[in-house]
Amino acid sequence: MKVNFVLNQNNVSVDVEHSNRLLDVLRDLHQTSVKEGCGEGECGTCSVLLNGKLVNSCLIAIATVEGCHVTTLEGYRNTKRFEAIKKGFEVSGGVQCGFCTPGFVLAAEAILSENPDPTTAEIRKGIEGNLCRCTGYQMIIDGILAAKNIGKGLW
Amino acid sequence: MVKSFQPTTLSEALDIRMNYDVMVFCGGSDIMIKYRSWSGTPAQFPKDVMYIGHLKELKSLDVNPSEITIGAAVSFSQFLNDERIPTMFKKPIEQIGSVAIRNIGTFAGNICHASPAGDTLPMLYALNAKVVLMSKRFRRVVAIEDFISGPGVTCLKNDEILTYIIIPNTIFSHSFYRKVGSRKANAISKVSVFAVADVVEYRLADVRIAVGSCGPIVIRLKDAEARIIGSNISESDQTVNSLLRMFDDKIVPIDDVRSTKVYRSKVALNLIETFLAKELRQ
Numbered sequence: 001m002k003v004n005f006v007l008n009q010n011n012v013s014v015d016v017e018h019s020n021r022l023l024d025v026l027r028d029l030h031q032t033s034v035k036e037g038c039g040e041g042e043c044g045t046c047s048v049l050l051n052g053k054l055v056n057s058c059l060i061a062i063a064t065v066e067g068c069h070v071t072t073l074e075g076y077r078n079t080k081r082f083e084a085i086k087k088g089f090e091v092s093g094g095v096q097c098g099f100c101t102p103g104f105v106l107a108a109e110a111i112l113s114e115n116p117d118p119t120t121a122e123i124r125k126g127i128e129g130n131l132c133r134c135t136g137y138q139m140i141i142d143g144i145l146a147a148k149n150i151g152k153g154l155w
Numbered sequence: 156m157v158k159s160f161q162p163t164t165l166s167e168a169l170d171i172r173m174n175y176d177v178m179v180f181c182g183g184s185d186i187m188i189k190y191r192s193w194s195g196t197p198a199q200f201p202k203d204v205m206y207i208g209h210l211k212e213l214k215s216l217d218v219n220p221s222e223i224t225i226g227a228a229v230s231f232s233q234f235l236n237d238e239r240i241p242t243m244f245k246k247p248i249e250q251i252g253s254v255a256i257r258n259i260g261t262f263a264g265n266i267c268h269a270s271p272a273g274d275t276l277p278m279l280y281a282l283n284a285k286v287v288l289m290s291k292r293f294r295r296v297v298a299i300e301d302f303i304s305g306p307g308v309t310c311l312k313n314d315e316i317l318t319y320i321i322i323p324n325t326i327f328s329h330s331f332y333r334k335v336g337s338r339k340a341n342a343i344s345k346v347s348v349f350a351v352a353d354v355v356e357y358r359l360a361d362v363r364i365a366v367g368s369c370g371p372i373v374i375r376l377k378d379a380e381a382r383i384i385g386s387n388i389s390e391s392d393q394t395v396n397s398l399l400r401m402f403d404d405k406i407v408p409i410d411d412v413r414s415t416k417v418y419r420s421k422v423a424l425n426l427i428e429t430f431l432a433k434e435l436r437q
Contacts, residue, residue, distance in 0.1 A: 001159065017197040018159035019204065021187070024195050040188045041256055042341050053232070053258045059187045060259070061180065061198065063159055063206055110254065128340030129253020 005065045007031075008075025018063035022048070022055075025062050026072060033073035033102035037131070044130030047103035048072050054110035056129070073102040081109060084151025085144070094143030096134035103130045108144045116155035117148060156197075160205040165212040165289075165318065168205060173291045173314045177205040181228055182259040184252070185268050208261075213318060225320040227263035234262070243330035244322065247278045247349060250332075253340050262320045267311060269303045271372065272413075274334065276303070277349035277365035279322070280373045287319040288312075296321070305371050327351040327361070331430040335422055337413070344368045345414035348426040352435055357387050364430070369408040369423050376401055388435050395431045399424050 004013045007029065014025055023046045026034045037043035039058050046057040049071040076082050085108050088094070095101050104127060111118050111126035118126065123144050124137075132140060148155075160177060162168035171177060178200060180186055190198045207213060213228035218239040225234065231248050234240060235257065251257055251265075251274045265275040266286060278284075279299045286302050288295050288311060303309050311317060331350040336342025347367040353360040362384055366374040379401040383394045408419035 017156060018206075019157075019190075019197040019200055021191075021198065027195075036194055039191060039194065041184060041252070044253070044255065047255060050258075054255045055258055056255045058191075059184050059256075061183055061187060061206070063161065063204075064180075064183065064208055066161075107254070126254060129255045 001063065003062050003066050005067060006069045008071060014062070016062055018061060020062045021058050022050075022060035022062055022065055022070070023057040025065075026057060026070070031072040031074050035099065035102070037099075041129075042131070043100075044103040044107065044127075045100055047106045047130065049076075049106055049110065052113065054107055054129075071106070073105060076106065076109065081112070081151055081154050084154055085109065085112075085147040087150050088145070088147030089140070089143040091146050092139045092142035094135060094140045100130060100132045100134075104132065104140055108147060111144065112148060112151070112155040116152075118144070120145065157200050158203040160203065162205065162207070162210065165210055165316075168207055168210060168316060169289060169291045169314075171205055172316055175203055175205075176313065177203045179267075179316060180204050180206045181208045181264045182230065182261045183208070183264075184256050184260040185264060207316065208259075213263075218324065221324055223322040223324050225262050225322070227261060227316070227318050227320075229261060231257035231260050231262075241324070241326070243327065243351065244278065244282070246330065246332040247274055247334065247347070250274065250334050250339075256341070263317050266299070266302065266320065267309060267317055269305070269307050269309050271306050271370065272344050272347075272368040273373075274344060274347065274367070276373045277347050277367040278332070279320070280365040280375045281349050281351055281363040282322050282325065283363075284323075285321045286317050287321065288315045289318045290314040290316075300373075300375070303372055326353075328354045329430075329435055331426075331434050333426050333429075335426075343413060346408075346419050346422045346426070348423060348430070350427070350430045352430075354388055354435060357389055359384050359386055359388055359435075362431075364402075364427055366402070366406060366423050366427070369406045369419050374402070374405055376405055383431075392432070395428065398431065399428060402427055 035045040037045035041056045041059045048057045107127050160171045192199045213226040215226045217224040265273045284299045329352045334344045334347040350364040352362040408416040
């Protein structure tokens, strides 16, 4: 089936099976920040924003994406908000191997866009669906706390 | 490859349901995992699929003083973000999966999946929730405990769609929810207990206790509840004990990958005791 959607503000049209995962469609569109970790909604490495909401793209059938706005890190990285999160992660050591990082950055955007001044507990809740095996999470939490100050007024 | 249907209205969806043998796809958070295949390949659904998650009629969330009516396509996040919903009804929902799962998962999917560990179910049983089942010709309203008859088994007919969930908007003085899982997020429950009570001048005017993951279906013992309704909460140690014994007889968990029956029984009884003997007296 033909599916039309907006990927990072560009109209795209793909010809795929209706039950193809958004994850696989995005990787075929060279969105390599979107990775398959567990493939069952546990790890968050395939996180994208679907109409501004954080979702696991491995759980999204492409048929349900018709007409939607999809944001991957490839698009998000061109924003000022990304610069703030990037800086926050840098100063806190929030990136080690980097595999989980795109998912965490988009989870951070989802947290801050709902609440520009989250507490540590709210940040923990907001990243509950993203797994990181390197940092032990504290540096990522510090990174998001730093980002909210660096990017004050952006959210 | 199986076909897909994307109706534009509920009425069209009911037509399709009547004329074709289709699987109904709402949020997809269970179904996409259940039928996933190799990386890079489409999910392998066993039959034709009808997508209904986009239908406007099913995205409505109506709250009035007597009832809360949740459309089948209302996500858990939409429910949690609605300020009209009492906080006590949000407790089990905010612990489901993770943010990303709650953004797509639905009550309707959780109910139709009918897992013994379904996170919405103990609350729906305790609150006497009902489900609305619609086909082209009929509409019937069924109590949640009559809808689910076993793991994965419901009385949904081939031409029906579960369209709405109705929760009586009752106010209770006490509410309690504990989900025991391996971690706080993205955990399938080992044991869960949802309980509510209405205490008026130290007398138990109403009490309801529902236990999940401890048997093929959610356990709620209305006769045991009836036995302690009317008792004085500060003098009810004996009644609490007799109620715990009744639950002990009815809790029939299994050993599986997540936990053991011994652990499940013990924890379930401890949680019920905590609610009756501690929380209610606060």
